[in-house]
Structure formats: C-alpha cells, structure tokens
Amino acid sequence: MDFEQAKTRVQELHELLNQYNYDYHVLDQPSVPDAEYDQRLHELIKLEQEYPELLVAHSPTQRVGGQILDAFEKVEHRTPMLSLGNAFNEEDLRDFDRRVRQAVGDRFSYVCELKIDGLAISLRYENGYFVQGATRGDGTIGEDITANLKTIRSIPLHISDEHTLEVRGEAYMPKKSFEKLNKVKEENGEMLFANPRNAAAGSLRQLDPKIAAKRSLDIFLYAMADAGKTGVRSHSEGLDLLDQLGFKTNQNRRKCATIEEVLAYVEEWSAKRPDLAYEIDGIVIKVDSFDQQDELGTTAKSPRWAIAYKFPAEEVVTKLLDIELNVGRTGVITPTAVLEPVKVAGTTVQRASLHNEDLIREKDIRLGDYVVVKKAGDIIPEVVNVLTEKRTGEEQEFSMPTHCPECESELVRLEGEVALRCINPSCPAQIREGLIHFVSRNAMNIDGLGEKVITQLFREELVHDVADLYKLTADQLTDLERMGEKSIENLLKAIGASKENSLEKLLFGLGIRHVGAKAAKTLAQTFETMENLKSATYDELVAVNEIGDKMADAIVTYFDQEEVHELLEELSSYGVNMTYKGPKLVNADEIDSYFAGKTIVLTGKLEQLARNEAKAAIEELGGKVTGSVSKKTDLVIAGEDAGSKLTKAQELNIEVWSEDQLVQELNK
Incomplete structure (x- = not known):
C-alpha cells in the first residue's frame, strides 16, 4: 500500500470507527461486535505507525491516552460558566x-x-x-x-x-x-x-x-x-x-x-x-x-x-462522640461535631458543622447524644436535631471555652455577633488559615499550595505571613513531604506567576473583613491602585456602589494598621502587582452621551442588535442596563413582542424608544 492508498484508507477507518463509537456510546445501539471494532482500530494504529504523518489529533487512536502531563494549563472561558x-x-x-x-x-x-x-x-x-x-x-x-x-x-x-x-x-x-x-x-x-x-x-x-x-x-x-x-x-x-x-x-x-x-x-x-x-x-x-x-x-x-x-437531603442517625473547636482566619471559633462514621448521600461522614454556641444551646446538643445528620444541599454535613428519647443520662453538656484553643488568648463576643472570636493578630491558627485563603483559587490562585503544604510550611517555620511565600527557595522545599523536583519547580513557577495577578485577586487574598471576591473587584476597578485604595476615606468608600458602612469601616480599619503598610511594601518589593489590569469603569460624568448616567431597560426581541451587544454599547456610553423597570428607570428600549416591562414603563410614564431610535443614537 503506497502513501495515497494509506491516506484514503485512514480516512475510511476514521469514519468507520467514529460511526461505531457513535452507535455504541451515544445511541447505545452497537452496530458491530467488539472484535470487529478492535480489528479496525488495530489496522488504523498500524497504518499510523507506518505513516506517522497520517496521525492527527482527532484520530480515534488518540482516545487511549497520550503523554503524561506536567500540569494543567489555565483556560479562560470565552463565555462564563455560571452556576445555577x-x-x-x-x-x-x-x-x-x-x-x-x-x-x-x-x-x-x-x-x-x-x-x-x-x-x-x-x-x-x-x-x-x-x-x-x-x-x-x-x-x-x-x-x-x-x-x-x-x-x-x-x-x-x-x-x-x-x-x-x-x-x-x-x-x-x-x-x-x-x-x-x-x-x-x-x-x-x-x-x-x-x-x-x-x-x-x-x-x-x-x-x-x-x-x-x-x-x-x-x-x-x-x-x-x-x-x-x-x-x-x-x-x-x-x-x-x-x-x-x-x-x-x-x-x-x-x-x-x-x-x-x-x-x-x-x-x-x-x-x-x-x-x-x-x-x-x-x-x-x-x-x-x-x-x-x-x-x-x-x-x-x-x-x-x-x-x-x-432533591431533599438524606437524613441518618449516628452518635456524637465529641465537639472539636476550630479557629478560622478571622478568629471566629467554630465548633465541629465528631461523629461515629455514617454513610450520608453516598459518602462516609465523621464530622459536621455546629456553626456556633447558640445553635448548640438551642438544639440542646450534648456529648454522647444520638443525632440526626444530613448534608445541606447534598454537600455539607450538618446536625439537624437530637434524639432526646435515646438519652441514658450519661450525656454531658458542652460549654464553649473562655480562651483560644490555639494561642490561649481570651475570647470575645463582638457587639451584634453570635460567634466567639480570638482577636490576637499573632494567633497561629488565624495566620495559617489566612495563608490557605491567600493562595486559594478566587484569591492568588497558586497551584500546588494546598492546605497540607501550607500546614507543613507553617509547621517548619518557613512562612509566617503571605509575603514569606515569595521568599521560598527550592532548597527550603526539598525536605517537605511529597515534594519532588518537578513539584518544586511547578510550585515556584506558580508562585512567580501569581505576582502578575490583577489587584482584585490580591485584595481578596488579603482577607479584609467583609470584602468578598465581588467587592474586591469593585474596589480595584474604582481605585485602580493599592496606593489609592489605601488612602481612601470612609466617605469615598461608601460613595462606591455596593460598598456599605460595615465594609467601608473594615477597609479603613485594615489600612490604618502599620503592620499592613509593612506587609504591602514587602509584597511590592518582591514584585507582586498592586494595580488593576481589567477593563476600566466608565465615568458617566466624563462622557458626552445621551445615555450617560441613565438607567435603561431592554425588553422584547431586538432585530438589529444582539441584546448583549446593545447592553455593551449603552454601558460604554455611560449608561446602566438593568433587568427590571422601576421608578428609577430613565428609558426603556422596546423590541418586538415587548411584554410586561413595556406595560409597566407606560404605567410609570417612563420614556420608551424603539430599536430604530436606539441604533440611531448609537450611530451618532
């Protein structure tokens, strides 16, 4: 068989094997015996070995597994994969x-x-x-x-x-x-x-x-x-x-x-x-x-x-053996139930959250009790209630401690809060949990620095704060468990890559109280640099959309601390980026546009523009596009078959445009 004949046969085998795969694995209707499939597959493998230039990435032979990878590359989704x-x-x-x-x-x-x-x-x-x-x-x-x-x-x-x-x-x-x-x-x-x-x-x-x-x-x-x-x-x-x-x-x-x-x-x-x-x-x-x-x-x-x-969570009965106390990165003391192992929704559960002291009192949970356990949302185990009728009298009431189980500092309950909290900034548990948060996916996203590695680094006193991560060397990592040469190389590469993250990743990673991932991005977009945010006043912060009183107070308090200034200077000296790299916020006051500063609703079917294109164009010109009509709405763009939103706009005497008027204004 010459090259051209082999090329033709390879194409025929691709089509045959793809059809066999489709019949078997998609339609669940096998069209040939397994032996026939294997025979054709081996024929294709032989031809690809004889003519390597005929081997392509989409060949059916490539389903058996290729080369071992060093690591997984990151992929940015062109359209976000939203959760439900x-x-x-x-x-x-x-x-x-x-x-x-x-x-x-x-x-x-x-x-x-x-x-x-x-x-x-x-x-x-x-x-x-x-x-x-x-x-x-x-x-x-x-x-x-x-x-x-x-x-x-x-x-x-x-x-x-x-x-x-x-x-x-x-x-x-x-x-x-x-x-x-x-x-x-x-x-x-x-x-x-x-x-x-x-x-x-x-x-x-x-x-x-x-x-x-x-x-x-x-x-x-x-x-x-x-x-x-x-x-x-x-x-x-x-x-x-x-x-x-x-x-x-x-x-x-x-x-x-x-x-x-x-x-x-x-x-x-x-x-x-x-x-x-x-x-x-x-x-x-x-x-x-x-x-x-x-x-x-x-x-x-x-x-x-x-x-x-x-589907409703499966509930099972087991015995509560003990209550452990965990110190989170913000100092909150969380009690955790230690249970006799029990199968719940397909997994063996040995621990369940008890949330706080008030919940333990409210449900009258005692050591030795038989309790009902379920997984909230089929994921997180929790104690539903106590079977008091199974008590023998040997059960023991539980009392929360007065001092931190990690550092022995006195615990406090802040005004308006249920949780007990350790407020010692040097508490080792808080520092360790803060490090785990800093390297997590939504924060600095450092691959290879999971909880076990962080715990080892902390135990060996190789890191004391997040800045120490950027001082780590290959020699320091060699003695850690399960750390081979390639793992160390990949970890140091990931730490180095994290220096290039946009400002919002760093802000979230720092663990400022009340500042989640979304608020971190809003702050980064608004203030653009760490220096600008660090010097922002309470009034400037609350003026930002989505930043409330508590968050503004927490941000000002955080940046008032001298040790925070020292930490940021150290991070900056190691090359950690302190500026926002994403799309800039549009300032409506600086835009000469009909839409600037207006709240606009799109409704009905648009013929000339895709809805996301219309939304992006309006926002680029300083407008804000929302999903519902209210008294705050300035303009409604009504396409074909516009429904209840158009009706509501007319009832509220809100200005209504056709799509033609929108396109005309956008083209000015």
Missing part, C-alpha cells in the same frame, strides 16, 4: 415561576432536564474538530483537560458540520463503572472513592490520560455557548441541534408549558432516580426562549432564567 440558583421545595419553584412571569408575561415555556451529578466541562470545536476541553473552575478560569476528555468515547473528536462552537456538559461516571473501580481499589488496599462525582472529577484531573481512559467515563451535553449564533432561537432547538451534530444529550428532557407540568416532572424523576444508570442530584429548569432568557438576564453568579431543584 437552587430550589429546595415546591414553594421555591413557584417563586421562581412567579418571578419569570412578572418579567416576561405568561407566554413562555420551560425545558426540564435531569441534573447529572458529575463535573461541568466545556468543549471547543474549530471547523468541526475538537481542539480543547476544560473544567468549569471558578466559572471564568478553568483547567485544560483535553487529553483526558478525549478518552471519553461519547465525545466526538470530529462533528458532522464544519462548525466552530463551544458546548457545555456534565462528565460523569456511570454507577457500574464506579462500583467496578472501587472494587479494584479495595482489592489493591487503596482508599475508595466516596461517590461517582468524586471519582469522575478525580479521573479527569489525572496527569496521566491513560488512567482516565481506564475509568469508563461518559458525558451528557446540555448547552451551546452563544447558541444564538448558530441560528437556533431556543434551548430546546439547541439541544436538538446538538443531537444532529452527533453529541450525546440526555433524552429524558421535557418541554413544559406550566409550573404544574414542571412539578409533575420533578415528582416523576424523584421516584425514578434509583433506576437510572447514573447519579442525579436534582432537576434543572430553564426558560426555553433565548430572547426571553436575554430579557430575564443574569446576576453576577447565576442566570435569572434557570434554577436547579435539589
């Missing part, structure tokens, strides 16, 4: 339905889907070829796990049309695969995976793709990023298109016209849940129309047009 708001009962779902109706009227429908208990991932295709797969991460930045995702046979390496698109889905481990994997781990004396979700996540974060290839993972795709660009106008149409392109979607979805139909779907699958071949932890409900999704908009964290109904 949660509903826990019928009332929550009816409230969601009420909010949707208030925003878009009564003419809409929902799509209900099973909420797969796995790992959210994103797949990117260019000209029909799979080029990159990533984890959700924090919704903005994920990890490139392309090599591992290629081992999932239901993910097409090449789709039927030459589309360039990004699709989202949930990678999971089927129940049978999970049982088989744990059986092997048990036979080998290894620690078992707690549940299929953890097993799937652990498999896809293996640096050796061959390990992922052995784990028999699967996937359901549930959305396209920017699906409107493909011409589809609704979520259900988008799912149908995914089917046509050869992706595996969950066929148990259902279009519902009313909330009653949604509730019936929830009830049906709550009962059928145990019979599925995979784990689900709820139902996802989405408004179907993309135009109506745009009209409803999103919050900073989640879309207003979708919600996740979570």
